[in-house]
Every structure is written in C-alpha cells, then in structure tokens.
Amino acid sequence: MDKTLRTAATGLSAQQRFVEIIANNIANVNTYAYKKVRPEFQDLLYEVLRPMGNVQRTGTEPPNEVQIGSGTELVATTKVFSQGDIVETNNPLDMAINGDGFFVVVRPDNTYAFTRDGSFHIDRNGQVVTSQGYKLEPAIVIPQDAVNIEVTRDGFFKAIFQNGEEQILGQILLARFINPAGLRSIGENAFVETPASGPMILEQPGFNNTGEIIQRHLESSNVDIVEEMVNMILAQRAYELNTKAVQTADSILASAVNLKR
Numbered sequence: 001m002d003k004t005l006r007t008a009a010t011g012l013s014a015q016q017r018f019v020e021i022i023a024n025n026i027a028n029v030n031t032y033a034y035k036k037v038r039p040e041f042q043d044l045l046y047e048v049l050r051p052m053g054n055v056q057r058t059g060t061e062p063p064n065e066v067q068i069g070s071g072t073e074l075v076a077t078t079k080v081f082s083q084g085d086i087v088e089t090n091n092p093l094d095m096a097i098n099g100d101g102f103f104v105v106v107r108p109d110n111t112y113a114f115t116r117d118g119s120f121h122i123d124r125n126g127q128v129v130t131s132q133g134y135k136l137e138p139a140i141v142i143p144q145d146a147v148n149i150e151v152t153r154d155g156f157f158k159a160i161f162q163n164g165e166e167q168i169l170g171q172i173l174l175a176r177f178i179n180p181a182g183l184r185s186i187g188e189n190a191f192v193e194t195p196a197s198g199p200m201i202l203e204q205p206g207f208n209n210t211g212e213i214i215q216r217h218l219e220s221s222n223v224d225i226v227e228e229m230v231n232m233i234l235a236q237r238a239y240e241l242n243t244k245a246v247q248t249a250d251s252i253l254a255s256a257v258n259l260k261r
Helices: 002-027 225-258
Strands: 037-043 046-050 066-069 072-079 086-088 095-098 102-106 112-115 135-137 146-151 156-161 166-171 174-176 184-187 190-192 201-203 212-215 217-219
Touching: 002 037, 002 072, 002 225, 095 102, 146 166, 146 212
Parallel strands: 095 217
Antiparallel strands: 037 072, 046 066, 086 217, 095 212, 102 112, 102 135, 102 174, 112 190, 146 156, 156 166, 174 201, 184 190
16 A cells, blocks of 8 residues: 555656646736746656466466556656747837747847847847846847838838838847757746757748748747646546545555454
C-alpha cells in the first residue's frame, strides 16, 4: 500500500501542475501574441514482478511480463506557436506577423530577445521600442516632422511628411528558428534563444516561409478558452481519482492495522 500512496501522490502532483498551466493560459487569454502552453507527461519506472521468458513449472513460457508502474511526472511544457487572430487597432505603430517569425528587440544588457507582440511605441529620441522600452532591431528612428508612418508587408518603414514626401527609414527583419518550441519564455511577451531552439535566422518578411507584417493590427492570444475549460474539468476529475486512490490505500492500511486488535 505504501507504493500505492507514492504512485497516487505523483498523480496528484502532475494534475496540480496541469491546473497551474491551464490557469496561466486562461490568465493570458487577452495578452497580445501570447502562445498557449501544452504540458507533456510520461510514466515512471516499472517494477517487474515476473520477467518475460520465465519458464513455469508447467513448462510453458508466459508471453508477457508482469509490471507495475510507479506513477507519472511532468517532463516538458511546449509552447504552441499556432497563429492567433489578427485584430485591427488603427494604431500606425501596431504590427502583426501573419505567419512564422519574431520581431527582434535589444534588451538593456545588449542581448537579443524575440517577440510576436507588435504593439510598439516611440521613445523620446524617436526610436521605435516595445512597451518595456526594448529597442527594435534593426533600429528605426522616426523624424520629428513626420506626420505619418507606413509599414509595408515586406517590412519597409516609411515616414510621410507634410509636403507629401516619403522617406524610407529602414527595413524590419524577422527572426525564425528551426525549433521555435525550444525558445525560453522570459515574460514581457518575449523569448530568448536556447541550444534547443537553434540560432536565429534573419529573413525579410514574406520570404523563405517567413510571415508578412500587417500594419495597424495586432495578433491575439491563441488560447482557446473552451479547450482550456474542458482541460480544467479533466484535470479536476483526474485529481479526484488520485485522491480516491489515496483514500482507498489508507483504508486498506487501516484494515491491516485493525487485524491486530
């Protein structure tokens, strides 16, 4: 029964983690460009009570082993980079990526971070930055006398002046990865490169399977609230079942103790 308690405890812990992941997904249902997380579980080591090929007294050879598992554990959390809905905002500095790719921004320590949240702003120097003040890379500086800006689908940033003249300020390049699920989330709608993701590959928007940029739009979270609510119910029921296993093991142990009375 001690083994039953330990096995059920792993199930309780796993379902608790599952609920925590679901809660984080639901909490970010209105976070722009948030990508939902999917947990991955695996079973633990097995105790072999009867190995395969053991000849019994009858001279027959059992075709299968007798194994008892030790429970489950959370082994990975995978970001699902499916496309979120693209919604119109009419803000000229809002940009959504329709397809694969990430905006490249520079953190205060001069390292790169990657985001799909295209809600950009202008700092006091006219430079395009994120809500946290991270500078867009390559750097784009908007002149003070510009009356409007335009961003083409292939990433060219244009300033429009009062006299109708246009000036190309630069071109946005998008980063893509061989394994985007290997990126590490650091909060603030940003990711950093890891050995699992592979190095960034800079591409012009719209080329080599890289997404296009849509100005005056933002990408919504890809969280499906109905799916998350169903997962919440499944996790709750699984937690209750593991609780029943603990109660059953405890009841059997109590019966064994009472035999001495």
